[in-house]
Amino acid sequence: MQQDFLNELAELALGSRLKRMSERMLASTSDVYQEFSMNINPKWFTLMALLDVKDSNKQVLTIVEASNLLGLSQPALSQFSKQLQNEKLIKIVIDQSDSRKRVLSLTPKGRVRVQEMKPIWDAVQQAAVDLCTEHNNDFYRSLLKLEKSFSSESLLTRTRRYLDQTAIQAQVMIKPFEPALAHHFETINKEWIDDMFVLETIDKQVLEDPQSHIINQGGKIWFAEHPTLGIVGTCAFWNKGDNSFELTKMGVLKSARGLKVGEILLQHVLDEAKSLGIKKLFLLTNAKCESAIHLYEKNGFIHDNTIMQDYGQNYARCNVAMLYTGLITDVTMPLPKQ
Amino acid sequence: MQQDFLNELAELALGSRLKRMSERMLASTSDVYQEFSMNINPKWFTLMALLDVKDSNKQVLTIVEASNLLGLSQPALSQFSKQLQNEKLIKIVIDQSDSRKRVLSLTPKGRVRVQEMKPIWDAVQQAAVDLCTEHNNDFYRSLLKLEKSFSSESLLTRTRRYLDQTAIQAQVMIKPFEPALAHHFETINKEWIDDMFVLETIDKQVLEDPQSHIINQGGKIWFAEHPTLGIVGTCAFWNKGDNSFELTKMGVLKSARGLKVGEILLQHVLDEAKSLGIKKLFLLTNAKCESAIHLYEKNGFIHDNTIMQDYGQNYARCNVAMLYTGLITDVTMPLPKQ
DNA sequence: ACTTATTATATAAGTGGTTATGTAAAATGC
DNA sequence: GCATTTTACATAACCACTTATATAATAAGT
Numbered sequence: 004m005q006q007d008f009l010n011e012l013a014e015l016a017l018g019s020r021l022k023r024m025s026e027r028m029l030a031s032t033s034d035v036y037q038e039f040s041m042n043i044n045p046k047w048f049t050l051m052a053l054l055d056v057k058d059s060n061k062q063v064l065t066i067v068e069a070s071n072l073l074g075l076s077q078p079a080l081s082q083f084s085k086q087l088q089n090e091k092l093i094k095i096v097i098d099q100s101d102s103r104k105r106v107l108s109l110t111p112k113g114r115v116r117v118q119e120m121k122p123i124w125d126a127v128q129q130a131a132v133d134l135c136t137e138h139n140n141d142f143y144r145s146l147l148k149l150e151k152s153f154s155s156e157s158l159l160t161r162t163r164r165y166l167d168q169t170a171i172q173a174q175v176m177i178k179p180f181e182p183a184l185a186h187h188f189e190t191i192n193k194e195w196i197d198d199m200f201v202l203e204t205i206d207k208q209v210l211e212d213p214q215s216h217i218i219n220q221g222g223k224i225w226f227a228e229h230p231t232l233g234i235v236g237t238c239a240f241w242n243k244g245d246n247s248f249e250l251t252k253m254g255v256l257k258s259a260r261g262l263k264v265g266e267i268l269l270q271h272v273l274d275e276a277k278s279l280g281i282k283k284l285f286l287l288t289n290a291k292c293e294s295a296i297h298l299y300e301k302n303g304f305i306h307d308n309t310i311m312q313d314y315g316q317n318y319a320r321c322n323v324a325m326l327y328t329g330l331i332t333d334v335t336m337p338l339p340k341q
Numbered sequence: 342m343q344q345d346f347l348n349e350l351a352e353l354a355l356g357s358r359l360k361r362m363s364e365r366m367l368a369s370t371s372d373v374y375q376e377f378s379m380n381i382n383p384k385w386f387t388l389m390a391l392l393d394v395k396d397s398n399k400q401v402l403t404i405v406e407a408s409n410l411l412g413l414s415q416p417a418l419s420q421f422s423k424q425l426q427n428e429k430l431i432k433i434v435i436d437q438s439d440s441r442k443r444v445l446s447l448t449p450k451g452r453v454r455v456q457e458m459k460p461i462w463d464a465v466q467q468a469a470v471d472l473c474t475e476h477n478n479d480f481y482r483s484l485l486k487l488e489k490s491f492s493s494e495s496l497l498t499r500t501r502r503y504l505d506q507t508a509i510q511a512q513v514m515i516k517p518f519e520p521a522l523a524h525h526f527e528t529i530n531k532e533w534i535d536d537m538f539v540l541e542t543i544d545k546q547v548l549e550d551p552q553s554h555i556i557n558q559g560g561k562i563w564f565a566e567h568p569t570l571g572i573v574g575t576c577a578f579w580n581k582g583d584n585s586f587e588l589t590k591m592g593v594l595k596s597a598r599g600l601k602v603g604e605i606l607l608q609h610v611l612d613e614a615k616s617l618g619i620k621k622l623f624l625l626t627n628a629k630c631e632s633a634i635h636l637y638e639k640n641g642f643i644h645d646n647t648i649m650q651d652y653g654q655n656y657a658r659c660n661v662a663m664l665y666t667g668l669i670t671d672v673t674m675p676l677p678k679q
Numbered sequence: 680a681c682t683t684a685t686t687a688t689a690t691a692a693g694t695g696g697t698t699a700t701g702t703a704a705a706a707t708g709c
Numbered sequence: 710g711c712a713t714t715t716t717a718c719a720t721a722a723c724c725a726c727t728t729a730t731a732t733a734a735t736a737a738g739t
Contacts, residue, residue, distance in 0.1 A: 008391050008410040014469035014481050015462055018366035019387055023412050024488060025359035026697090031496035032356055038497065038569075039504075046725065049357055053346050067687060072346040074361050079726060081689060103687040103734050122504065124353055130499035131352035137490040143352050145483035150362060152475040158369035159376065161468035166377075166460065231376075364727090384695065405717060417696060419719060441704050441717040685736070694727070700720085707714070 032127060039123055043116065047092075049073050050083050052124070054093060055117045058109050065104045092116055156260065163261030171230065172263055177271040180213070180224035187226060187234040188213045191254045198257075199291060200320045209252070217241060222248070223275070227255070227268045235259035236268045240276070240284070247283040248276070249314065250327070253295070265295075269302055273329060284327040285310045289320050296323060303329040370465060377461055381454065385430075387411050388421050390462070392431060393455045396447050403442045430454055494598060501599030509568065510601055515609040518551070518562035525564055525572040526551045529592045536595075537629060538658045547590065555579060560586070561613070565593070565606045573597035574606045578614070578622070585621040586614070587652065588665070591633070603633075607640055611667060622665040623648045627658050634661060641667040 009016045009023075033045040043051075053072060057064045070080040084107055087093040092113035098104035109117065135142040178184070189210040196202055209216045213224055220242050227236030238253040250272070255264045276284050285307065288295060310324035347354045347361075371383040381389075391410060395402045408418040422445055425431040430451035436442035447455065473480040516522070527548040534540055547554045551562055558580050565574035576591040588610070593602045614622050623645065626633060642663040649662035 006410065007412060008394075009387070009412065011394070012387070012390055013466065014473055015390075015466040016387060017469050017473070017481065017484075018363055018370055019411075020484065020488075021359055021363035021366060022696095024484065024491070025356055025363050027491060028356035028359060028496065031491075034495075034497040035500050038501075049346070049350070049354060052350055052353075056346075056349070065687075072344065073357075074345065074347065076727060077688070078690080078728085081687095082726085085689095098687095101687080101735070105688070123500075126500045126503035127496065128351070128353040129503040130496050131355050133499050134487065134490050134496060135352055135355070138486045140483055140486040140490070142483045142487045143355070145478055145480045146355075146358065146362065148476045148478040149472065149480045150358075152472050152478070153362070153365060153369075157372075158366065158465065158468050158472060159372040161471050162373050162461075162464045163376075165464035165467040360726095403717080414697060415718070416698085416720080419717095420696085423719095436717095439705070439717085443718070681739090683736100683738075685734100687734080688732085690729100690731080692727100692729080695725100697722100697724070699722080702719085703717090705714100705716070708712085709710100 035123060035127060041116075041120060041123065043120065044086070047083055047087055049075075050080070050087065051092070051113075051117055051120070054107060054109050054113070058114065063106045063108060065098065065106060067104075069107065087113070156257075160257070160260035168262060172267060174230040175262070175264055175267050176228045177268060178226045178228055180218055180226070182214060184226050184234060185213055188224060188237050188239075188252065191235070191237045191256055192252045194257060195254045200289070203319060205318070213239070223272075224252075225268065225272055225275075227264050229259060229262065229264065232256075232259055235262075236264045238268050238272050240272070240281075243314070245283075246281060247285075248281055250284055250286040253286075265298055266302075269298060273302060273327065276327065277330060281330060284330060285314070286325050286327075287311075287315060287318060287321040288323045288325070290323050292323075296325070299325050303327055373461060373465060379454075379458060379461065381458065382424070385421055385425055387413075388418065388425065389430070389451070389455055389458070392445060392447050392451070396452065401444045401446060403436065403444060405442075407445065425451070494595075498596070498598035506600060510605060512568040513600070513602055513605050514566045515606060516564045516566055518556055518564070520552060522564050522572060523551055526562060526575050526577075526590070529573070529575045529594055530590050532595060533592045538627070541657060543656070551577070561610075563606065563610055563613075565602050567597060567600065567602065570594075570597055573600075574602045576606050576610050578610070578619075581652070583621075584619060585623075586619055588622055588624040591624075603636055604640075607636060611640060611665065614665065615668060619668060622668060623652070624663050624665075625649075625653060625656060625659040626661045626663070628661050630661075634663070637663050641665055 009020050029045060032048075036043055036045055050069060050073065053069060054064060066080045066084060067077055069084075070077045073080070084093065084095055084105070088095050091110055093107055094110050095105050095107055098106050132143075192206075192210055193202070196206060216222075217224055217239050222242045223240040225238050226234050227238075229235045236253075236255040236259065239251050240248040241251050243249055253265070253269070255268070273284075286299065286304065287310070288299075290296070304325040304327050307324055307326040310326055311321075315321050315324060347358050367383060370386070374381055374383055388407060388411065391407060392402060404418045404422060405415055407422075408415045411418070422431065422433055422443070426433050429448055431445055432448050433443050433445055436444050470481075530544075530548055531540070534544060554560075555562055555577050560580045561578040563576050564572050565576075567573045574591075574593040574597065577589050578586040579589050581587055591603070591607070593606070611622075624637065624642065625648070626637075628634070642665050645662055645664040648664055649659075653659050653662060
């Protein structure tokens with residue numbers, strides 16, 4: 004037996020490695036079914052187990068529901084259900100209130116089969132725990148963490164951070180508001196607000212009609228356009244009267260992370276603030292948004308409690324207020340430290 | 342977005358979970374290549390990387406070698422090579438000294454492509470490390486441990502331990518030596534000796550011809566036959582003269598672990614020892630063989646240093662000697678504690 | 680009310696492998 | 710030295726899904 008080249012590639016080959024491991028694992032469980040001559044296809048396992056749970060809770064299950072719960076495609080579940088129906092292990096009936104839906108449920112034969120399999124499932128479960136915890140390991144927990152990390156940010160956007168993207172960044176264009184781009188204002192901001200907080204009513208109104216809520220009130224909106232990804236970022240100045248503005252609704256699509264779009268966008272709008280002769284520019288945010296706050300700090304914003312007192316009530320989620328110090332204004336304003 | 346039912350199944354769905362994770366991972370790396378418009382199929386990655394290493398070490402690579410090093414099937418590598426040849430990234434030539442072999446190597450174009458990809462590989466590597474270590478995790482190491490655990494014993498044989506197999510165990514038959522079964526004596530013992538130690542010359546001779554080395558010398562050999570798996574275990578008595586025997590070459594195939602074949606076999610041969618009127622039965626082994634020693638202890642063997650002094654020199658690997666206490670013999674022999 | 684968009688499903692085609700099998704060359708056994 | 714076994718590879722068939730697409734039913738927008 005030769006060596007394993009994937010070891011040399013280390014984390015770089017993580018995907019291939021996981022694939023290989025999952026194939027071995029699934030082959031092994033398939034062996035288990037075969038050894039105990041369960042006339043069952045291992046790929047049906049998750050669906051059977053899910054139907055069993057639904058069955059004992061007297062709930063029903065449709066194909067799309069199953070595909071969401073199991074993380075498989077809808078055609079996959081469509082196929083599995085048909086196969087299980089052919090084996091007379093489940094029955095598929097058309098939903099009464101919505102004739103598009105197919106309601107899946109175990110047949111009596113299916114229920115018996117599930118009961119026969121349960122001791123085997125238990126044994127596999129114990130054997131898997133064995134495998135996961137051997138050599139002082141805790142593989143299962145480690146995998147859960149990886150899943151969490153992966154869903155919080157994919158490998159693609161993480162990769163961007165480690166690549167020199169200067170050339171592409173130079174091609175990111177900042178565009179002023181135009182009605183045709185208004186929908187991007189909504190989708191981009193919804194993505195991150197939904198992700199971190201709950202959309203407040205005031206948000207919804209502004210996002211759905213930025214024209215009347217921001218532009219027509221003397222505010223400004225900009226968009227960041229990436230050469231291949233399209234509009235990926237946005238940001239607004241909300242007119243608070245007396246030549247004061249709130250920097251708000253600044254967001255960059257998840258799919259464009261790692262490209263420093265936020266930085267380019269912020270630097271652009273701060274330059275605009277200067278050339279527009281704005282007197283006061285501030286923002287409200289939440290301590291949760293660490294990386295955003297770091298970006299603001301890096302670009303001349305300082306924490307300021309008087310702002311919090313004056314405007315902080317507008318949003319439930321705000322507990323951080325910041326003031327921009329890069330404007331040429333009266334000398335009572337503090338200047339950023341060099 | 343609905344919940345994830347795989348969470349409810351916990352370790353039981355480990356295979357499906359790994360599969361899902363590997364698919365996401367590979368899709369993400371595929372996105373990376375696409376974003377940086379590398380005209381390359383992600384599935385070729387491991388082969389390209391391997392060819393690059395071989396190239397810079399001025400070594401060559403054949404298809405079977407590649408499939409071993411990468412843990413993929415030979416047809417897979419056969420296909421990949423053809424595809425890479427069509428892309429003019431590698432060239433395939435017939436080996437001069439063995440015309441069955443195909444020698445793979447990078448073309449100049451292939452070398453250029455690899456160099457173009459290297460910065461991306463580096464970035465992906467760093468991003469993957471990121472992913473693996475986030476939230477105080479160490480996923481990569483945990484996966485390596487799992488691979489080790491899995492290759493030391495598969496899920497199937499681990500599962501057996503947690504299932505009630507009384508019925509099947511009752512069907513395990515113990516058969517005496519017959520020439521037609523002699524090859525099992527070699528394969529079964531070779532498996533575990535190769536795995537734990539190095540085959541000594543004395544082993545080889547005995548294993549290759551048990552008839553003349555054991556049977557014709559007044560010794561005994563038995564085989565354990567499983568109803569579906571066939572001959573899975575063996576064990577011998579080596580005649581040391583003066584009605585004394587060494588229990589030796591006891592082994593059970595890896596693929597039959599967890600079925601308690603060893604226990605059934607040992608109990609059978611100890612019964613035979615009694616009915617044959619044997620005066621002294623001992624064995625030599627190594628402290629590494631913990632589970633075997635535990636089995637011997639459970640069945641009436643005790644540790645005995647005089648045996649070690651008398652016979653221990655025969656094998657380099659022996660550092661544990663045990664004596665069977667279940668024989669009806671003179672009263673100077675110690676009896677097992679109840 | 681009438682178009683328009685969305686949702687649930689089925690079907691077809693594609694993908695990235697696998698196992699099974701065939702063929703020729705080389706190695707081994709006697 | 711010749712038959713037998715093993716090895717290297719190619720090809721075919723299969724597998725467990727996937728994506729893409731079509732169709733019908735329902736919901737939403739005006």
